[in-house]
Amino acid sequence: MLTKLYLHGPASRFDLMGATGLSSATVSNVVTDLVADGLVAEAGLLDSDGGRPRTLLEVRPGYARVVGVDIGETHVQVGLFDWTLDTLATATYRMDEGRPEPAVLAGLVTAGIEEVTAKAGADPAALLGVGVGIPGTVLPDGLVHAPTFGWSGVPFDALLRPHVAAPLHLDNCARTLGQAEMWRGAGRGAQRAIVALLAVGVGAAVATGSPGGVTSTTSEWGHTVVEAGGAPCRCGSYGCLEAYVGAEAILRHYRQIPGAPAPASTGVEERITDLVTEAARPGPAADTVRWAAEYLGIGIANLVNLLSPDRVILSGWLSMALGPAMLPAVHDAMRRHSLDYMAAGTRLELGRLGQEAVALGAATLPVHELLTDGGR
Ligand SMILES: [Zn+2]
Numbered sequence: 613m614l615t616k617l618y619l620h621g622p623a624s625r626f627d628l629m630g631a632t633g634l635s636s637a638t639v640s641n642v643v644t645d646l647v648a649d650g651l652v653a654e655a656g657l658l659d660s661d662g663g664r665p666r667t668l669l670e671v672r673p674g675y676a677r678v679v680g681v682d683i684g685e686t687h688v689q690v691g692l693f694d695w696t697l698d699t700l701a702t703a704t705y706r707m708d709e710g711r712p713e714p715a716v717l718a719g720l721v722t723a724g725i726e727e728v729t730a731k732a733g734a735d736p737a738a739l740l741g742v743g744v745g746i747p748g749t750v751l752p753d754g755l756v757h758a759p760t761f762g763w764s765g766v767p768f769d770a771l772l773r774p775h776v777a778a779p780l781h782l783d784n785c786a787r788t789l790g791q792a793e794m795w796r797g798a799g800r801g802a803q804r805a806i807v808a809l810l811a812v813g814v815g816a817a818v819a820t821g822s823p824g825g826v827t828s829t830t831s832e833w834g835h836t837v838v839e840a841g842g843a844p845c846r847c848g849s850y851g852c853l854e855a856y857v858g859a860e861a862i863l864r865h866y867r868q869i870p871g872a873p874a875p876a877s878t879g880v881e882e883r884i885t886d887l888v889t890e891a892a893r894p895g896p897a898a899d900t901v902r903w904a905a906e907y908l909g910i911g912i913a914n915l916v917n918l919l920s921p922d923r924v925i926l927s928g929w930l931s932m933a934l935g936p937a938m939l940p941a942v943h944d945a946m947r948r949h950s951l952d953y954m955a956a957g958t959r960l961e962l963g964r965l966g967q968e969a970v971a972l973g974a975a976t977l978p979v980h981e982l983l984t985d986g987g988r
Pocket of ligand 1: 834835836845846847848849852854
């Protein structure tokens, strides 16, 4: 019942009976408990065609606060959200590119939690939980494999845990982003969505919606090959998608075009912003966007032919920066490289969660646990 109210918005006791198959007495008892616990509140009356008006119920945003942490390759972003995932405060720390030490990253995470809770006057120990999204794989024992950071079996969970007063959850950032886009963003209502996280690295989650919630799994889409004997990739292979559509790959291609101006900014994110501005008129920047769009379209077409998704969502900071300039060309390439009848049922769109998407995705981890087992 709580999941239904959380994911689908206000509903009456009668609606909850229909959605869960529970009896009127059970629904009534559970609602009484949820209201007493502060999770749910009454939200006005709904006219019901001449009958007695029905009371609507909705989740109470003030019930709890959660923190979500986006550990990227160019920044650490920490967000404080209410448990319905409205943003209360954020803190962003830029990082030099390279391979950050686990202890340095753990220090940024704890500093971020302190900063956002202080900004909003929240008690760090009273948080529902802290979710951390990592560009890698988190094993059940908390060890992290993150090839992009050069991490192999790093005990990141054990490094962080002593400094975090609330329950701590770690997971892959593409998977949590997929969950957030399905709950709150461009994936709402999709049956099978692929949520692509475009940044320096490239990943994708396959998210499946069902009345009971959403399940998502990650894939190493960025390391699927789109060109035999192609550009060298960080993973040691050649021709991987990430070597064409990752932020650094795009900037590298741009630099190599004769006549491209020397970069005016130093950071990867700033240089991408400059490139997008430049791409508004014909020239090396516009050519670079078209070049990357072709490879991105090929990567998406492969997913369309393999998995037949009804929606493909481009999310992550690079999608937000580059997406509006690139989307028509990506769509065109997707159509040309996939089978017509497969692509006909696929909608391609940009994520709707903005710059905080990945932090918001991480914040779904403690909420998901609450919805699954009551948080106990
Ligand atoms: Zn690779």
